Amino acid sequence: MISQDFVYDDTAQAHYREDGYHIFDNCLTPQGVDTCRSNIERIVASLHADSIPEEIICVHQRGERWLWDLAVQPQILDMIERTIGPDILLWSIHILAKRPGAGIDVPWHQDAPYWNVSGNMPGAVWLAIDDVDEGNGSMSVLPGWHTKGTLPRRDSRANNAFNEEIEPGALPENIDDIKVTYRLKGGQMATHHTMIPHSSTTNRSERWRRVIVLRYIAADAQIGEKTYVCPITREPFDREAFLVRGRDLNDQGRRQTPF
Template sequence: MEYPVSQEKISFYRDNGFVLLEHVVSGEELAELREAMEEVMAADSELSFDREKGSAYYNILNQKVNTWRDSAGMAKFSLHPRFAEIALQLTGAAAIRLFHDHGLWKMPHDSKPTPWHQDAPYWPMRQTGALSMWLALDDVDVSNGCMMFVPGSHNVGKLTGINFEQPRSIFDEVEGTAMNAPVVVPLKAGSCTFHHGLTFHYAHANRTDKPRRVLAVIYMPDGTVFQSRNGSGINDHVVTKAVPFRDGDPLAGRFFPVLAKAGRK
């Protein structure tokens, strides 16, 4: 199915740095995606990677990155043109590439909140136009880890990355800057948000008996180039470690495919 995005939604995203889109997958697709994610999160990783269980980070977020490389079931959704077309419309880019996907589980009972942060400081990109889709596989609210966003916060620029295990307040970096009040965004399963890589966001702890399951996919405009974060001029990001990128190299090739192009049906 196609998913037309209204001009109102596009304008809302560009003004606020995030947008909620309802029912982007059908009930049948949702069941298929849940099954694929259960399998890939339980399996030993080959081309994807995950966080060590039992670590402090695991209590904040259990994630597996690049699930599409190990699982055809996940690839069907992570590479799906429907979602990439939405990213294309929201950004107005000429073409959209995949950066990577995440299977995200916020574990039950002992999980901790995901602190306020921007995504862009963790991505080895010179440009800041990348964005994330956050697709809920379960109904999410404040009891099991729904997100909050600060509208318009993508306009303050790229700040320093937050250490999730020992977080400081990102708001200290913008002290004196007028900021909008945070907005809580609960979602029904099968609905999603898209948010800009510079948008301040936060996820509540999961206090329920079941994992909170999400597929997140990061998209970037074609032409985005690599920029190392360690100052060495070579790749320092786990997603790109298998590819010898240097500063200024385009993030392209078979691991970062074009998924949507303006004017292409």
């Protein structure tokens, strides 16, 4: 599933630490892309009428084994280990699928405070399943802003997927000049720090925009409570972090698999 050309080297790590993100030319194989795309299509076709395709969260806890298999690929875990050490938790898998000519705007936010986690985090692994650019709702980041700490937030409940955003006054006035917008081919990957401000726009194109986001954290981290809703049944379930490599630090009773 992972390309033999995928490499997380010293240059990539230095860029990530300096700017808070990095884009990789190769990650998924063509077969891996096809597997992910067909499974996402199946899930989207089964969504409850009250669910949206941008909000398919942690369905590996609801039986989607293929997502789990993707998240525990050794090459990806090797990259995570190089950043945070050998004891690793997987705390979230998020499918964000924006339909052609639709999809939500995701406001500027930081992952760690929004998702209620703290600790040594390598950031999110952002896997493009389709070609992604400005036209179909790509993501933008603010290079270097992962070092600014937690920025002030305000309520944004008018947005049906994200209920808070960074206070506009806390963002740079020249944000359009300094932001970096991802332009990825299907199968490429980016990673961004959990404290870097980022956002995405609606899909204005006739193409799908599907990505898978994998989120990891060091095993001694503090992970607050979070309840999700199954996008197919609308049944609530509690988030669970799984020990995918190393030791269960602090004897928290972490399971190694949901299966």
